Amino acid sequence: MGYLENIETPADLRKLSVDQLPQLCDELRQFIIEQTAKRPGHLGSSLGMVELTVALHYVFDTPNDKLVWDVGHQAYGHKILTGRKNQFHTNRTYGGISGFPRREESEYDAFGTGHSSTSISAILGMAMAAKMNGDSKRSHIAVIGDGAMTGGMAFEAMNQAAYRNVNMMVILNDNKMSIDSSTGAMSKYLLKITASPAYNRFKNHLWNLFTFKSNQSNKITDFFGGIGNGLKGYLLGGSNWFQSLGFRYFGPADGHDVIHLVKTLQSLKALPGLKLFHVQTLKGKGLDMAEKHQTLFHAPGKFNPDTGQLISSNTEGMPPKYQDVFGHTILEFARKDEKVVGITPAMATGCSLTIMDKELPERVFDVGIAEQHAVTFSAGLAAEGYIPFCNIYSSFFQRGYDQVIHDVALQKLPVIFCIDRAGLVGEDGATHQGSFDLAFLRLVPDIIIASPLNEHELRNMMLTAYHNAKNGGLPFVIRYPRGRGVLVDWHNEPEDMEIGKSKVLSVGENLVVLSLGPLGNNVQDAIQQLNAEGVHVGHVDVRFLKPLDEEMLQTVLAQYPNVLTVEDGTEKGGLFSAVAEYIKEHQLDNKLYHVALPDRFIQHGDIPSLYKEVGFDVDNIKQKIKEILS
Numbered sequence: 001m002g003y004l005e006n007i008e009t010p011a012d013l014r015k016l017s018v019d020q021l022p023q024l025c026d027e028l029r030q031f032i033i034e035q036t037a038k039r040p041g042h043l044g045s046s047l048g049m050v051e052l053t054v055a056l057h058y059v060f061d062t063p064n065d066k067l068v069w070d071v072g073h074q075a076y077g078h079k080i081l082t083g084r085k086n087q088f089h090t091n092r093t094y095g096g097i098s099g100f101p102r103r104e105e106s107e108y109d110a111f112g113t114g115h116s117s118t119s120i121s122a123i124l125g126m127a128m129a130a131k132m133n134g135d136s137k138r139s140h141i142a143v144i145g146d147g148a149m150t151g152g153m154a155f156e157a158m159n160q161a162a163y164r165n166v167n168m169m170v171i172l173n174d175n176k177m178s179i180d181s182s183t184g185a186m187s188k189y190l191l192k193i194t195a196s197p198a199y200n201r202f203k204n205h206l207w208n209l210f211t212f213k214s215n216q217s218n219k220i221t222d223f224f225g226g227i228g229n230g231l232k233g234y235l236l237g238g239s240n241w242f243q244s245l246g247f248r249y250f251g252p253a254d255g256h257d258v259i260h261l262v263k264t265l266q267s268l269k270a271l272p273g274l275k276l277f278h279v280q281t282l283k284g285k286g287l288d289m290a291e292k293h294q295t296l297f298h299a300p301g302k303f304n305p306d307t308g309q310l311i312s313s314n315t316e317g318m319p320p321k322y323q324d325v326f327g328h329t330i331l332e333f334a335r336k337d338e339k340v341v342g343i344t345p346a347m348a349t350g351c352s353l354t355i356m357d358k359e360l361p362e363r364v365f366d367v368g369i370a371e372q373h374a375v376t377f378s379a380g381l382a383a384e385g386y387i388p389f390c391n392i393y394s395s396f397f398q399r400g401y402d403q404v405i406h407d408v409a410l411q412k413l414p415v416i417f418c419i420d421r422a423g424l425v426g427e428d429g430a431t432h433q434g435s436f437d438l439a440f441l442r443l444v445p446d447i448i449i450a451s452p453l454n455e456h457e458l459r460n461m462m463l464t465a466y467h468n469a470k471n472g473g474l475p476f477v478i479r480y481p482r483g484r485g486v487l488v489d490w491h492n493e494p495e496d497m498e499i500g501k502s503k504v505l506s507v508g509e510n511l512v513v514l515s516l517g518p519l520g521n522n523v524q525d526a527i528q529q530l531n532a533e534g535v536h537v538g539h540v541d542v543r544f545l546k547p548l549d550e551e552m553l554q555t556v557l558a559q560y561p562n563v564l565t566v567e568d569g570t571e572k573g574g575l576f577s578a579v580a581e582y583i584k585e586h587q588l589d590n591k592l593y594h595v596a597l598p599d600r601f602i603q604h605g606d607i608p609s610l611y612k613e614v615g616f617d618v619d620n621i622k623q624k625i626k627e628i629l630s
Contacts, residue, residue, distance in 0.1 A: 002027045009083055010057040010108075021058065021258045025050050029286040031085075032076050037305035041092050041099055041427075044290050044297045045145070046076035048175050048255070048281040052143070053077035055261035056171075059269060060139050066110045066126045070119035070144035072100035073298075074173065082108035092427035094605030100431055114431025115396065116369045117151025119144050120170055124157050127166035139269060140168040146176060147346060150368035161274055162246030169268060169275040174252065175283040175294075242276045251278025256285060295349055319485040325455045326418055326480075327352030329462050329494070330389050334360055340466070341381060343367065343390045345374040351391040351420045371396050375403035375415070382413040387469045389462075393421040394434025394479065401440060404475075409447050414469035414476065416462075422451070422479035423517070423568030424597075424611070429604030435597050437479055438516075439573025442546055448476045448499060449546040451517030455490035457543065463494040479517070481568065483607075486521050500547035505539040511628055512538035512560040516545055516567045516575045519595075519616060523566055526622040537625060548578050557583070557590050562628050564593045568616065571596035593628055595621060 003020060004027040007013050016024060029050045036043045054077070056067060062082070069075040079097065080088055083106060090096025101109035111122040119142035127140040144154060149172060161168065242249045248271070253264055261279070268275055283298075284290025289308025290297035302311040334340040334356055342353045342364045357364040367374050371392055378388040392400065397419055408415050422434040441449055448468070452458040458480055465476035505520075506527060515523045520541050527539055538560060540552060557563065563583075567575040576594040583590055595615050602610060611617040615624065 004028055004031060004080075004085070007081060008085070010062050010081060013054070013057055013081060016058075018058075018259055018262055021054055021262065025054055025258050026286075028054065028077055028080060031080060031088075033287055034305045035088055035091070036076070037303050039089060039091055039093065040299065040301045041076065042073040042299050043287075044284040044294055044299075045074035045175075047287060047290060048283045048285045049074040049143075049173065050077050050285070051256050051258040051261055052171070052173065052279055052281065053081065055258055055265055056141065056143075057081050058262055059265040060141065063107045063110065065139040066123065066141070067108075068111045068119040068123045068126075068142045069101050069113055070142065070148045071116050072113040074143070074145070075101050075113075078108070079106075082106055092429070092604055094609040096604075098429055098604055099427060100429065112431075114428070115399070116148040117144070117153040119148075120154050120157035120161070123168055123170075124161050124164070124166065127168040128164060131164075131166050136167065138167075140166070141171060142168070143171045143173060146172065146174045147369055150346075151370060152372065158242075158245045158247065165273070167272050169277060170247065172251075172276060172278045173255065173281055174278060175281045247274045247276040249276050249278065251276075252280050253278065255279040255281035317488060319488050320455065320490055321352070321484050322455065322458060322480045322482070323350065323352040323420060324355070325458050325485065325490060326391065326420075326462070327355035328491075329459050331356045331359060333387075333462070333466055334363060337387065337466075337470075338363075339385060340387045340389065341365065343374050343378050343381075343388055345369055345371045345392060345396065347391065347393060347396075347420070350393070351418070353391060371399040372403050375400035376407045378415045379403070379407040379411065379413045382408075382415050382469070383411070387414070387416070387466060389416045389418055391418040391420055393432070394419050394423075394437045395421065395425075395432045397437055398440070404441070404447075405444055408475050409444050412446050412474055414473050416465040416469055417475065417477045418462075419477060419479035421482045423481045423519075424602060424607060424614070424616070425482045426607045426610065427604050430601040433597075433602050434479070434481075434568075435570055435602065436573075437477075438545060438567065438569035438575070439577075441477055442573060442578065446474050447546065448474050448544070449479070450477065450544050451479050453515075453518060453520045453541050453543070455485040455487045456492045456494075457497075457541075458485075459490075459492060459494040460497050461543075464497045464499065467496060468499065481518055485518070497543070500544045500549055502543050502549040502552045503541045504552075505541050506537070508537035508539075508560075510537070510560060511562040511564060511625060512540060512556045513564045513566060513625070514540050514542050514556070514575065514579065515565075516542045516569075519566050519568050522616065522618050522621055525618045526625065529618070529622055530625060535626070535629065537629075542575060545575055545578065548582070550582065553579065553582055557586075557588055560590070562591050562593070564595065564625065564628060566595045566621065569597060570599065572599060591628075593624070595624055 003024040092099040100114040103112045123140045123142040130138050283294045346369045348366045378390040381388045450461050461478045565576040
């Protein structure tokens with residue numbers, strides 16, 4: 001009988017002996033593989049964190065001790081060990097448990113995560129609260145990856161922590177991966193620490209000497225481990241960067257030796273103050289294919305749990321992904337103009353900038369998990385005559401909002417923002433839904449906002465944005481959803497569009513639908529069904545939220561008494577609000593209705609279920625039109 005089946009909470013885990021933990025880790029890893037093979041999720045990170053997860057819950061008194069997982073990709077083992085094992089088959093499904101830590105879900109989820117580089121700030125806040133409450137016994141631990149450590153917010157938190165006498169520990173999970181490979185000086189620094197030949201030769205010599213070649217730790221090796229930081233700084237020819245920020249540095253340690261991790265964490269738990277424990281792990285550990293193809297197995301979809309072979313669906317004859325249309329189109333432009341460059345914050349694979357990177361790597365910049373920097377870096381390029389296509393996921397674009405206003409729009413720099421994953425993204429849930437970009441961008445002066453109906457319009461908008469930038473125009477935003485488009489024959493010869501002009505798709509009576517973006521395809525399907533029933537309504541592909549086509553509005557508002565806006569953004573602040581403002585400003589009496597995201601956070605689930613919930617599916621749009629006309 002295995003150990004995992006008898007563990008419902010960490011209290012059950014702590015009943016095991018240390019020697020039993022390796023078997024538990026094997027069982028936990030296999031459970032994650034089997035579950036994720038059938039129900040896709042973030043596999044690689046969680047496999048790499050099995051031993052550390054077990055060790056943390058074994059040593060620390062969670063949930064009394066506070067444990068925060070940065071991003072949360074790696075928290076599957078945590079969820080399974082903290083009362084959600086029997087619910088794990090619902091992970092990331094509609095109505096099931098979240099794929100990320102979520103405070104509402106469990107008392108063991110001390111802080112909700114989903115975006116990167118937040119854990120150290122959160123755990124510092126908790127540690128300060130404990131200090132002010134006079135609680136000196138509670139431990140506070142943040143687990144952060146080397147990719148997330150590149151985010152500026154992590155540095156800001158560590159800088160403040162240095163001036164506060166709090167009891168907290170940062171565990172740096174060093175797997176040399178974010179989603180794509182880690183980039184920048186931090187990655188090189190960690191490699192320098194871990195790969196120093198002089199240091200490692202000396203370390204191995206001491207280990208063999210004081211363990212009498214038994215390879216078993218003892219009091220002597222534990223003592224020398226405590227002074228290892230000074231040796232490391234000396235042998236590397238400089239001070240330890242983390243120690244310069246006031247953290248006592250420990251490591252690097254083998255993140256897959258659970259017994260050694262337990263002993264080390266027990267020692268560190270007894271030490272007060274700021275500590276950083278550097279742990280090396282292998283992303284995808286335990287599944288051969290995941291170890292060899294780490295980017296692919298970050299979130300691989302369905303696969304064979306025994307072999308790791310992906311179970312791919314037949315995509316022949318299907319429309320392309322919007323991401324691939326972007327990738328191929330920017331490469332076409334870059335081949336013709338050496339000033340075209342691509343920028344992304346650690347999402348090159350997801351946004352398909354890898355297509356350009358394979359041919360023109362010197363003009364693709366993956367800046368790491370640093371959205372604010374990506375925006376201002378793009379602004380600097382634009383200021384010097386380059387044409388930057390800055391591709392950021394909608395939910396992560398929120399993190400660069402100040403830079404969009406201050407560094408781009410205020411200076412009228414023609415950066416082209418391609419906002420990927422706009423609208424609902426599905427299983428990743430509330431932290432990743434692209435709900436807000438239309439609303440928070442529309443109020444920024446001197447900016448163009450567009451959303452294509454299909455792949456042809458995406459290519460046309462990219463060409464229009466390119467020529468706009470070439471001529472020193474305004475910042476240009478193009479937002480599109482995750483996943484496949486609607487056109488199999490998608491590779492049109494792109495044409496310039498008139499900025500701020502919409503397109504009439506059908507003419508009808510009594511009601512006109514104004515749609516923005518790909519949801520217009522569902523509107524078209526609904527209208528075709530209504531036509532067969534003898535109901536005819538107008539339909540306009542708005543295309544540009546800003547500048548809004550007021551000439552079109554004047555015409556349709558004079559023709560149709562009822563107006564329905566359809567958009568895959570929030571009901572407040574986007575197209576619906578823009579049309580309502582126009583109607584009020586011109587003192588018109590048209591009745592205005594909307595289909596948009598409701599004023600609440602949309603949780604995780606498959607796209608069809610979420611679309612039905614918020615009214616984006618064809619049947620609900622059709623029913624909405626009928627209700628308005630009844």
